[in-house]
Amino acid sequence: MxxxxxxxxxxxxxxxxxxxxxxxxxxxxxxxxxxxxxxxxxxxxxxxxxxxxxxxxxxxxxxxxxxxxxxxxxxxxxxxxxxxxxxxxxxxxxxxxxxxxxDAEAREYEYHITLKKDPFVEGLAYLVNNEPDVSKMNEAAQSLLKYQDFQCFSRSKTDVKTYYCTITKAHWERKENLLIFTISANRFLRNMVRAIVGTLLEIGYGKLTLEDFHKIIESKNRSNAGASAPAHGLYLTKVVYPKTIKM
Incomplete structure (x- = not known):
């Protein structure tokens, strides 16, 4: 069984x-x-x-x-x-x-950033010293839904047949001293979420513009995107299946 x-x-x-x-x-x-x-x-x-x-x-x-x-x-x-x-x-x-x-139809991840040193999220959220501009990061995050080829956010030398993913949700929200990025898609490439977060942070800190973000995605080149955010802030939060798999 x-x-x-x-x-x-x-x-x-x-x-x-x-x-x-x-x-x-x-x-x-x-x-x-x-x-x-x-x-x-x-x-x-x-x-x-x-x-x-x-x-x-x-x-x-x-x-x-x-x-x-x-x-x-x-x-x-x-x-x-x-x-x-x-x-x-x-x-x-x-x-x-x-x-x-x-059989998984969708997967959802969260990335947690803490804006202050907090012993209760040590090792569970990425500590940043300065607060980024969340509105600019959200504007860029929404533009992810317009694309399907995310080779620029994929780990190099990864053996995959396609870099196409369908993103259905991507947004930031603040909960007290935490910034939480939620992203859902039918599939994800290796290192994809952390690379997206690292690039969005560069937009939040004014190092990249929204136009730059579009050019990075269209370039399909990982070296053009930002550095990957640390692993300890990332969570797989949901896997969705059709109801028909159950007995």
């Missing part, structure tokens, strides 16, 4: 979601926990991969196992077994051909 598992994690201690030979990944920790509790080797496939230090408020993955009558019991046992920086939000049965990565 195929199951989806909904997890959240603080990515500080991990090399990212995906298994790597010489570093600890969230995928490895989850697979070991499931294999131990279910008494058989379990492989999990995630909706996507987050980079080293990036967090997730929601990441969906699928795994195959014998039919379980009490899924909630496994959920509670997993949360007792997993380290404190990984939690399971839900486990539910899906159709046998449901795929956590390929």
């Amino acid at each position: 195929r199951y989806f598992i909904d997890i959240a994690y603080n990515g500080t201690a991990y090399c990212g979601w995906q298994n790597q030979p010489n570093a600890l990944a969230v995928q490895e920790v989850l697979e070991k926990a499931l294999s131990t509790l279910l008494g058989t080797e379990i492989a999990v496939t995630g909706a996507g991969r987050t980079d080293a230090g990036v967090h997730a408020k929601q990441l969906l993955a699928h795994f195959d196992a014998e039919e379980m009558e009490d899924v909630q019991n496994l959920l509670h046992r997993l949360n007792s077994f997993l380290p404190k920086d990984i939690s399971v939000q839900d486990i539910f049965r899906v159709k046998d051909d449901a795929h956590a990565r390929f």
